[in-house]
Amino acid sequence: MTRIVVFGSTNMDLVAYARRAPARGETVAGHAFRTIPGGKGANQAVAAARAGGEVALVGAVGSDDFGYRLRDTLEHCSVDTDLLRTVEGPSGTAHIVVDDEGGNSIVVVPGANGTVTSLSHGDEALITGADLLLLQLELPLSAVVDAAAHARRHGVRTVLTPAPAQPLPPELFDATDLLVPNEHEAAVLTGRVDPHAAALALLDVVPEVVVTLGAAGCLYAARGADLLAVPAPRVRAVDTTAAGDTFVGALAVALGEGRPVPDALAWASAAAALSVRREGASTSMPYRAEIEAALGTSEPLEADPA
Template sequence: MTHIAVLGSTNMDLVAYVAKAPQRGETVTGREFRTIPGGKGANQAVAAAHAGSDVSMIGAVGADAFGSQLRTTLEHSGVDTDHLRTTEGPSGTAHIVVDDEGGNAIVVVPGANATVDHLAPGDEVLIAGADALLLQLEIPLAAVLAGAEAARRHSVRTILTPSPVQSLPPELLASIDLLVPNEHEAAALTGVTDPREAATALLDQVPEVVVTLGAAGSLYAARGAEPLTVPAPRVTAVDSTGAGDTFVGTLAVALAEGRPMRAALAWASTAASLSVQRVGASSSMPYRSEIDAQAASNTRHTS
């Protein structure tokens, strides 16, 4: 079985569902409120575990009720939490508004995630034994860099989701094997709005790029190869929260299993398409059996 290590954030998602998101200065009435375990790191960990990999989470939660719940949720999803620290103070939270079109707006308050600014004893050993290391940008950049450099020292594949998008230092990019921005993040990183052109520009900094395109699927680019576009299954979305993390976590498992890139992207897109048909982030992520069944159905309908 593959082993995926995740270095990143854990948050409690505080989700309000509304017909239309409020504008600045506007108050609207929501129809429902939920607390759902999330955070980009934890989301990717759960997605990879559901997709059939052994997964270990490196990060931190607070010494509060949310922290206990976040740890328990990860463990129940099959994620090892031996390297998930507990710190004084609150856990991270994400305040999310989801509208009737499935769109969302998010405010993240880091909490305990802000304390993850270095690798703790044993973290590098864990990373060294993994098939891949998943990274995001909801913890301090110093820890992201330390994790990426540790993975590079041990020839472990690094996959970075550049979200929340920010300027990426050259020393971090030098340790990244695969960069997975969405089309807006790709544009922000390059100043180029066309996803194909943005992906090509990013190849000056990293060897492989996957730009996620929402309902349009994904675009893969690698040095010395023609770009590859893989469409996504057509579904009706009810909540897109966590779809990108579902895609990345599932993609990491597919690549660790040795699947060709086209097949890996199609499998990850199938997982993401299932997640957007359900509410929440970690709570929406499909299991391997569901992904395989839907992928088989997609093949029958397109053949």
């Protein structure tokens, strides 16, 4: 079984569903509201665990009720939380508006995530024993750099999701094996709007890149290889909030199992397509059997019943 450590965030998602997101200064009526465990780190951990990985999460939750619920959800999903700290104060929150087309707008308030500024000896030992380390940018950047560098020193493959999008220091690129931005994040990092050009430009700083394109699938670029486009399964989207994290979690499992890159990308794309059929982040993520079943059909993936 692939051993995956996720060094990342946990947030409680406060999700409002509305016909459309409000413009600046505008109030719109919503038709539903939910609190759903999320955060990019927790989402990737749950996605990887459901896809069949052996997963541990390093990060922090607050001492509030959200923190208890976040930890409980992760444990229920078979994610090891032994090194998930509990700190005094509020847990991280993400304030999300989901429109009727399944699109979303998000504001993240770090809360406890902002306290993870360094690695403990236990964190370092856990990373050393992993096959892959998954990283995002919802924890303090200095700690993300330290985790990536530690993984590199010990031969652990690092997979970085550069979100929220921001300029990154050279030392983080130097310690990244696979970079997985979406179109927007790739444009921020390279200044190139065209995802094909952005993917190729990113090979100047990392050896492998996957640019996710939503319903259009993804692009894979590697030094010395041709650019590879992988389509996504056809799907009627309900909520795209966790699609990218589902993709990364499933991709990590597939790569850890030694699947060829085209097969691993198809597996991850199927997992992401399944996730957008359901509302929520962690609640939307498919199990391994569902991914395998989806890969065996050419029929459109309809939305799950409400």
